[in-house]
Amino acid sequence: MFNLIRKDMLVVRFYYLFIVLYAIFFGFIMNNEASTILVGALSAIMLVMFSVSLETKSKSILFIGSLPVKRKQIVQAKYAVVIVFLIIGLFMSLLVHLVSLYVLDNPVEWTWMQASLTTGIVLLFASLFFPVYYWLGDRAAQVVSLLAIFLAVSVIVGMSGVMSEMTFGLPLDTGSPAAVLSVIVGGTLLLFVISYGLSQSLFRKKDMAG
Amino acid sequence: MNQDENVIELDGLSKSYSRFKLEPITMSIKQGYITGLVGPNGAGKSTLIKLLLGMAVPDRGEVRIFGRRMPEREQEIKERIGYVSDESHYYEHLSIGAMKNVLAPFYSCWDEQQYRQLLDRFELHPKARIRSLSKGMKMKLSLVFALSHHADLLIMDEPTAGLDPVFRRELLDMLADFIQEDTRSIVFSTHVTTDLDRIADYIAFVDKGRLVFCDSKEEIFERYALIKADRSLLDRDTRGTLIGIRETSVGFEGLSANREEAERLFGGFARIEIPTLEDIMFYTAKGRSGARV
Numbered sequence: 001m002f003n004l005i006r007k008d009m010l011v012v013r014f015y016y017l018f019i020v021l022y023a024i025f026f027g028f029i030m031n032n033e034a035s036t037i038l039v040g041a042l043s044a045i046m047l048v049m050f051s052v053s054l055e056t057k058s059k060s061i062l063f064i065g066s067l068p069v070k071r072k073q074i075v076q077a078k079y080a081v082v083i084v085f086l087i088i089g090l091f092m093s094l095l096v097h098l099v100s101l102y103v104l105d106n107p108v109e110w111t112w113m114q115a116s117l118t119t120g121i122v123l124l125f126a127s128l129f130f131p132v133y134y135w136l137g138d139r140a141a142q143v144v145s146l147l148a149i150f151l152a153v154s155v156i157v158g159m160s161g162v163m164s165e166m167t168f169g170l171p172l173d174t175g176s177p178a179a180v181l182s183v184i185v186g187g188t189l190l191l192f193v194i195s196y197g198l199s200q201s202l203f204r205k206k207d208m209a210g
Numbered sequence: 211m212n213q214d215e216n217v218i219e220l221d222g223l224s225k226s227y228s229r230f231k232l233e234p235i236t237m238s239i240k241q242g243y244i245t246g247l248v249g250p251n252g253a254g255k256s257t258l259i260k261l262l263l264g265m266a267v268p269d270r271g272e273v274r275i276f277g278r279r280m281p282e283r284e285q286e287i288k289e290r291i292g293y294v295s296d297e298s299h300y301y302e303h304l305s306i307g308a309m310k311n312v313l314a315p316f317y318s319c320w321d322e323q324q325y326r327q328l329l330d331r332f333e334l335h336p337k338a339r340i341r342s343l344s345k346g347m348k349m350k351l352s353l354v355f356a357l358s359h360h361a362d363l364l365i366m367d368e369p370t371a372g373l374d375p376v377f378r379r380e381l382l383d384m385l386a387d388f389i390q391e392d393t394r395s396i397v398f399s400t401h402v403t404t405d406l407d408r409i410a411d412y413i414a415f416v417d418k419g420r421l422v423f424c425d426s427k428e429e430i431f432e433r434y435a436l437i438k439a440d441r442s443l444l445d446r447d448t449r450g451t452l453i454g455i456r457e458t459s460v461g462f463e464g465l466s467a468n469r470e471e472a473e474r475l476f477g478g479f480a481r482i483e484i485p486t487l488e489d490i491m492f493y494t495a496k497g498r499s500g501a502r503v
Contacts, residue, residue: 003315063299065265068288207266
């Protein structure tokens with residue numbers, strides 16, 4: 001499975017540049033309460049989408065199907081790489097925060113709450129995207145992914161108003177924010193696990209089509 | 211496994227799509243030989259290959275490769291298979307070298323020296339982008355990858371389609387070299403039967419989703435007969451013995467799957483020849499309704 005994760009990371013290597021551009025645009029140019037989440041979540045979501053669309057475009061599932069891997073591992077790797085891309089997204093948002101804090105005189109907020117919201121949005125996206133991808137194929141997944149991104153951006157922008165009223169930067173062990181954080185991450189993680197099981201069951205019976 | 215063993219065994223393998231059905235297929239493919247999988251376009255050759263490799267899920271039946279069951283032992287089986295498809299399914303935006311970096315770690319027996327030698331032989335540059343390669347060059351690249359991890363079984367889906375005659379001949383020579391080792395086997399699907407006339411040891415013929423035969427080339431040519439005679443010899447009984455007929459204003463040409471019977475019925479009044487694989491494919495696909503010229 002490690003090689004499949006590595007494959008997805010290598011395949012999108014030119015697209016890491018887009019992530020830098022997102023960071024510049026959403027982090028520094030469009031600097032607001034939602035910047036951290038936009039940089040983190042969009043980076044991860046776009047990397048997932050790039051890797052899937054490159055696979056679809058080249059019909060590479062047929063190449064993957066010929067590799068010495070089990071079917072189960074193909075789905076496992078897709079979900080594992082979401083976590084890898086999420087970490088990259090979170091790292092980028094932290095980087096934006098640090099650069100804005102120490103280099104620029106316009107600090108972008110980075111809190112555990114924002115990190116947990118980023119995590120929740122990415123896990124929610126993947127939980128919706130992959131079952132549709134394995135069930136109805138690439139075209140439906142493209143539609144779903146566009147809707148999901150629109151939804152994600154709407155949620156982020158909508159949340160930015162709410163977030164500005166919430167207390168950011170509280171330590172993890174302070175009552176309510178820690179509970180909210182746990183619910184967001186725990187809930188979406190549960191959805192992610194259910195989605196993984198569903199994708200496995202769909203892909204088990206599916207022909208790899210070119 | 212020795213030379214007499216089967217590299218692939220299929221038992222009642224079937225698959226249905228909305229517009230196509232692969233009837234249950236039971237056959238075995240011998241180790242150490244080149245087996246040609248022939249049939250007209252849409253006959254089910256690619257479906258069969260996808261079922262072999264676990265890319266398609268069969269409705270029923272069992273696949274064993276190297277004596278091991280698919281898909282339970284999929285990973286270890288595929289370590290020993292080199293697959294060449296009719297089209298390139300590599301990531302087109304990557305260079306050859308980058309694609310190799312993606313592919314190589316999957317194979318424990320990846321041979322970097324062999325890879326470089328094959329790239330040189332085919333005049334492929336590691337920095338060339340895959341999307342910039344011609345169809346022939348992409349086919350060469352597929353071969354480079356398939357032959358760089360010491361595969362014991364090469365499965366090739368229409369590898370000669372769209373290739374120029376020079377490279378076609380070179381490819382067939384390469385396959386003949388590859389098979390020199392007794393432990394290696396090749397399954398080669400094509401609708402261009404002249405390629406198989408040249409190199410195949412066994413032929414599996416698939417038509418309309420049905421396996422017509424899977425035998426050695428010698429057995430096939432001993433069994434089938436091409437009859438050329440005057441139309442006056444055609445009556446209901448003689449027509450019934452022929453698989454396919456092509457009639458002209460002066461005579462007919464027909465294929466029989468029983469040479470002895472054909473000689474008994476037509477001998478002395480007709481020319482009885484050994485058919486080519488193309489003749490067998492043509493008459494079987496066309497059937498008795500045949501062509502009238």
